[in-house]
Amino acid sequence: MILDAGFLISIDRNERSAHAFLTAASRSETALHTTQPVVAQVWRSGARQARLAAFLKTITIHPLDDGRPVGQLLAQTTTSDVIDAHLAITAVHLGDDILTGDPNDLSTLSTALGPASPTVHTWP
Known part of the structure; x- marks a missing residue:
């Protein structure tokens, strides 16, 4: 499962749902x-x-090293959020789903x- 910023914020706030x-x-x-871009957020x-x-030490954090496919996806969808596009590309590479607060x-x-x-998947 690929986690977006909303979930990491929930961890930081010590929310029960997280x-x-x-x-x-x-x-x-x-x-x-x-x-890494989500961590930066x-x-x-x-x-x-x-x-x-402490939580970040327990998960895998992927670098932004596939800028061209990310840019191509942004162009194809006429969207502009590099971080979301990178999450989507990373999810495809891993064969995983995405957990987000903003779908x-x-x-x-x-x-x-x-x-x-x-x-x-929408969080929470």
């Missing part, structure tokens, strides 16, 4: 991922974000990816 999701993910042995101060820092752009981006498109 902990319930993590318990379910652990029980089902679901691998959790995010991307939510990271502000390591001293104040101990929970988030609008991600649904458009995902649909444009055709048969390989990831399923977009």
